[in-house]
Amino acid sequence: MSGRQREKAGLSGFARRLLAEWRRRGWAARGERVVAAVSGGVDSLALLLGVEELTRAGLLGLDLTVAHLDHGLRGARGQEDARWVETTARGLGFEVVTGRGGVGARDNLEQAARRARYEFLAETARAAGAAAVIVAHTLDDQAETVLLRLLRGSGADGLSAMCHERRLEGGGEVTLRRPLLAWARRADTEGYCRERGLDARRDEMNDDESFARVRVRRRLLPLLETFNPRAAEALARAADLLRDDAAALDAWAARLLEEARAAPTESDEGEAGAAAWPLSVASLAAAEASPRRRAIRLWLARGRGGLRRVELAHVLAVEKLLEGTRGGRVAELPGGARVERRRGRLLFLGERG
């Protein structure tokens, strides 16, 4: 037996795969403060149990805090879940932080709940001085996300779905990690919880077919698996490939924007130093369509302070300005700003313009 084989003897298959993923991503095995997001559902319970098993085996030595948010949308059941997570996690030897509420009256319940959850995680991580937050999204969640984005007509950015590791918004230097995303099927998390003799909490929203995600999980993915039993893996693989593509094209777009930067002239002095500096039409026109459109999006985001309500049609309208040979042409943007072509340059003009 090699050292590696010896250290894994007696480990469950789930813990073994979790450890392999942890190492593959180059995450520290010990000494780090980490926050684990635990709803009490089967996926997050499996993640917590997996970390606990690896800790007992001496293979992980994290300073782990369990974070649980009760959105306050499920009344007594939400409170029961919170108490259950507290008891279970303490029983496993972990510290627990619980929070409640945070979902205001926003247009989309799923989005509002998601935002409240991430705000709570960032806050908990900051308070704990944690280096990372781990969340229990699985390969099934990834496949579902790809399908939902595909149904919306997304390109590479949307189809990239969730990444394995990224900076947590609002969390400073804290990273968000998804240790189950690359490999764990829902059957794996369910099987492992059963193996460990623990019943996870059930969220009745997971059975509510008025949510598109629930219908994707229950109807669409099973149908895809009649074509290819590894359909979820195929979708996740596409997401990984497209994420690399999108990252490369974004880097290209940022370079393109620098290269196309045109010197401001006296007549548009008011715009000098603006985030959306004047662009050389000739530079942009010579670039490939895909990085050019990404550069235009990036430029509009800088000028407008975001891309709210900006559609592909607006980007194409700005791109169209590059074709004309006469000056003075304009593309209108949502919210009153506009882009003008003047003497071989594109100018971003805010509402004041």
Next chain:
Amino acid sequence: MSGRQREKAGLSGFARRLLAEWRRRGWAARGERVVAAVSGGVDSLALLLGVEELTRAGLLGLDLTVAHLDHGLRGARGQEDARWVETTARGLGFEVVTGRGGVGARDNLEQAARRARYEFLAETARAAGAAAVIVAHTLDDQAETVLLRLLRGSGADGLSAMCHERRLEGGGEVTLRRPLLAWARRADTEGYCRERGLDARRDEMNDDESFARVRVRRRLLPLLETFNPRAAEALARAADLLRDDAAALDAWAARLLEEARAAPTESDEGEAGAAAWPLSVASLAAAEASPRRRAIRLWLARGRGGLRRVELAHVLAVEKLLEGTRGGRVAELPGGARVERRRGRLLFLGERG
């Protein structure tokens, strides 16, 4: 009424949309010799009738030849179809060329039939001195193709599916055009044939659910449309966006390969001038993952004369060579060739190496 409005008065909706697409793509409206691939099915019949309607209205003036291939797989029914296409197309005032056979004993029937069809079209186009071949793939075909590729785990290249216009393989300067791809749903082609009072031929293969494409059409796409009635359009839009991405990344990869070209040294003189020239490890290592992997694929294709049996795993094995600091490391390729890292360069070594 404007001139444009007047010229379209009395046109069917189908012909109007066909004309709009023809103009949007910048295809010549008259004077060109064009070959139309007509199986006799509802899509190709609708395309032919649409061209005929626009010709009668004086809006298109093409020198059109109808090409029909009987694959010889359906016995008497195939021959009936061929006669029917001949009679119908002649009745509409078009020349007809028919062919038969060409499907050898190959592993995949669909692929073999497809290859025979395209060889026949290229031959017909060359013989007719045609500038273009038009085929009747619809938006439904495009959505089906995206789904089939997705089920296989394809990245941007596969998910780009069919393009609206490209060079026809084996057809010299002949272009392949798909005038229905961007907009026509199967309901449009069926409705238009009905409007024109013609019953298209029925291919029983279109009802055979042992073909994955038939199951995608009958089961998967209808389920997707319960989520989004415009799911087919969303899939086609993703394909268009990813096609632009893939084209830009391929151009980047080709540039990267030039930039990474390392001077051959005396010891590998035998390889000088090879299509897969030595590459500088430092140049490749500095590049982004997505264009780098594409550059490696391109390089392997040049060295091996193709990518048969080359999988993502082989590309990643070659990429892995870039990480090491010691020389002399090797990645094996299917068919006996290999890549070696020597003194800061990657060398492609054929079977002789």
